[in-house]
Amino acid sequence: MNPRNIPPATRDDPARERRHSLLGLVSSALLTGAAFALVLAQPFARPVLLACIAALALVQIGCQLFFFLHIDLRRSHRDDLQLVLFTSLVIVLMVAGSMWILSSQHAMMG
Amino acid sequence: MRFASGTDRHPGLNIHGRDPDAHRAAEPVIFGFWIFLMSDLVLFALLMATYASMSLHGIAGGPTPRQAGDLASAGVETALLLASSFTFSLTSLALKYRDDRRALVGWMALTGLLGLGFLGCEAKDFASLIGKGWAPELSGFLSAHFTLLGTHFLHVACGLAWMAVMFVQIAVRGLDQAVATRIMRLALFWHLLDVVWIGIVTLVFLQGSLS
Numbered sequence: 001m002n003p004r005n006i007p008p009a010t011r012d013d014p015a016r017e018r019r020h021s022l023l024g025l026v027s028s029a030l031l032t033g034a035a036f037a038l039v040l041a042q043p044f045a046r047p048v049l050l051a052c053i054a055a056l057a058l059v060q061i062g063c064q065l066f067f068f069l070h071i072d073l074r075r076s077h078r079d080d081l082q083l084v085l086f087t088s089l090v091i092v093l094m095v096a097g098s099m100w101i102l103s104s105q106h107a108m109m110g
Numbered sequence: 111m112r113f114a115s116g117t118d119r120h121p122g123l124n125i126h127g128r129d130p131d132a133h134r135a136a137e138p139v140i141f142g143f144w145i146f147l148m149s150d151l152v153l154f155a156l157l158m159a160t161y162a163s164m165s166l167h168g169i170a171g172g173p174t175p176r177q178a179g180d181l182a183s184a185g186v187e188t189a190l191l192l193a194s195s196f197t198f199s200l201t202s203l204a205l206k207y208r209d210d211r212r213a214l215v216g217w218m219a220l221t222g223l224l225g226l227g228f229l230g231c232e233a234k235d236f237a238s239l240i241g242k243g244w245a246p247e248l249s250g251f252l253s254a255h256f257t258l259l260g261t262h263f264l265h266v267a268c269g270l271a272w273m274a275v276m277f278v279q280i281a282v283r284g285l286d287q288a289v290a291t292r293i294m295r296l297a298l299f300w301h302l303l304d305v306v307w308i309g310i311v312t313l314v315f316l317q318g319s320l321s
Contacts, residue, residue, distance in 0.1 A: 014207045017123075021199040028192050032311075036185055039316045046320055053320075057312040061305055068199050068301040069121050080121045080144060087148040091155040098156065102163040 024067025031060040120144065122298045123202040125290070132287045136294060143295045147302050150265075154306050157261060158313055161254040165318070168250025175318030178244060178255055180235055184315035187231045188307065191266075194224035195304040202297050211285055215277065218293075221300070222273045225266055232263050255314070262310060265303050272296050 035056040038049055065071045071080055118124040120140035125133050165175045198221045204214035236256070239245075246256040276296060279289050 014203065017203055017206075018200070021196060021203065024199065025192065025196040028195075028308075029189075032188055032192065032308075035312065035316055036181070039181070039319055042320075049320055050317065053312055053316045057308050060308050064195070064301065064305050064308070068195055068304070069298065070118065070123060071121055074118065079141070083144065083148055087151055091152055094152065095155050095159040098159045099163060102167070106163075106167045 020067055024064060027063045027067065028060055031056050031063065120294075122294055122301070123199070123206055125206045125294075129287075129290070132290050135287055136291045139291055140294060140298070143298060147298060151302070151306070154258075154261070154309070157254070157258045158309060161258045162313065164250040164254035165321070168254065170249035170251070172249035172252055173242075173244050175251070175255075175314070175321050178239060178252065179315045179318040180238070181315055181319050183231055183235050184311055187228050188311050190224050190228040190231065191304050191307050194221045194228065195301050197221040197224060198297055198300045202294070205285070205290060205293055211280060214285070214293075215280060218273060218276065222270055225270050225273075225300075229263065229266055229270070232259065236260075236263075258310065258314065262303065262306060265299075265306075269296065269300050269303060272299070 035053045038044075038052055038056075042049060044052070065084070071084060073081070119133065119137040121144050122140065125136070197217050201214055201217040201221060204211075204217055208214065236259075239252075239256075244252055246253045273296065276289070276293055279292070283289055
């Protein structure tokens with residue numbers, strides 16, 4: 001625990017990392033604000049609005065993974081990123097499958 | 111290469127420059143915790159799928175998603191949780207760069223307060239729904255609504271309990287290696303709860319008020 005052990009690596013720079021966190025806060029706040037503003041003002045038709053808030057949410061999730069969870073495309077992060085992508089695949093299969101089954105069950109019962 | 115020195119080894123803030131021994135010890139436990147968090151993400155995704163299905167087909171004469179969701183309250187909750195995610199990243203930076211633990215404890219305490227505020231707001235939402243007679247057993251939709259939000263609520267409450275344990279351990283043991291990696295795992299847990307909340311806000315409150 002000796003500060004002199006810090007190598008001259010550029011990424012280990014407190015000011016830079018504080019800015020990184022601040023960018024996470026600002027980008028998330030802007031994206032959230034935009035999504036709420038769209039829903040309150042409703043300037044477009046409903047399908048367009050739904051696509052917009054879904055896109056804003058996805059971008060914000062990406063921002064938080066990058067700025068707060070430090071997941072990126074660097075080689076040393078590949079395993080973590082692959083795990084995120086594999087989990088996303090499992091989620092898409094399970095969620096899409098469940099929705100399909102539930103909606104056709106509903107259609108047959110109705 | 112995963113085992114090269116001086117590189118990031120795990121999700122979240124890496125402390126390799128600051129404390130190389132703790133960094134090496136941290137890799138397997140944090141990667142393992144990351145696997146747990148991914149399985150948690152699957153749980154939330156399936157609760158959201160159930161919610162999406164129930165909000166279409168499970169109204170059963172009860173309230174609609176638009177009536178049940180309070181957009182203003184969701185805005186306050188989102189702001190509180192986002193602010194707490196930011197203050198936790200300052201906690202991590204204090205862990206990495208500062209020798210005095212006052213900054214770390216201060217930022218983590220502020221994170222805890224913001225988390226408590228979030229829980230308070232959500233508890234108020236739950237109470238107001240039940241006060242209107244819209245309890246979970248009224249319809250499939252309300253069951254799914256309470257299950258999804260309640261699961262997230264419990265996760266945040268667990269995060270706060272974990273924080274309380276960390277305050278005690280910092281006071282008793284100081285910032286040793288084990289305590290430091292526990293705080294790093296708590297950071298991942300906390301940040302991911304905010305990521306899940308983005309999905310919940312978009313699906314339940316924003317999408318709900320457009321329905």
